[in-house]
Amino acid sequence: MEKTYSKISPETMSNLSPKAETIKFLLDYSKALSVIDCYKWKFEALLN
């Protein structure tokens, strides 16, 4: 809740890079996502 109503003053960051789990999530998401073409429509399917 604290994050919804308040924020921390900006600090200088030396190592600006996304977390490894964010990258892993994106790569896994990409592998799981398939787009199915059906006539003029495109459907997204997420496979587990």
Place this chain on the structure above:
Amino acid sequence: MPFLKSNDMNTSPTDAFLVSAYISGNEKALSDLIERHKQRVYSFIYSKVYDRDVTEDIFQDTFIKVIKTLKRGAYNEEGKFLPWVMRISHNLIIDHFRKNNRMPKFENNGDFNIFSVLCDDDLNIERKIIKGQVEEDLRRIIEELPEDQKEVLIMRLYRDMSFKEISEQTGVSINTALGRMRYALINLRKVIDKHNIVLVN
């Protein structure tokens, strides 16, 4: 070889080459693209929002859009890949600020945190459950009272009626209503003491 950089033909494929490989089903190409541009995109987002968690979220949403667009075949290689990704993240940053403007935030710094003086007095979920149980127990004990005492107690405590109103409705004198209320409370205390019932939250 239109997709390869002219200065580094063997080792570093261009973004356009990787994009086209990814669209053809090569998942490794996406990993290379993210690896190549993650720092610039991430830094760009952070330079606008100054929050690691929000940056992480916007970075993730940016690449989810990238993935969806590429997989749908909706990407056209008119511009360059990186500026396109930057444009997506820029739009998401604007969305973030628009959303946040509706809920102004108090800025904390190292010395002072607004939550040190503000607190939420509402019961937490555990205390809400306990309160519900206490009220339920009390209701059950009240059910055990003699009918005339129960009637007066319910009118007084749950319906917030005055003793004058109670006496008018029940057809007894005010003193009788007061006496019934007194005995109702005495009997409640007796039952609570006898069974060691804890009615505190």
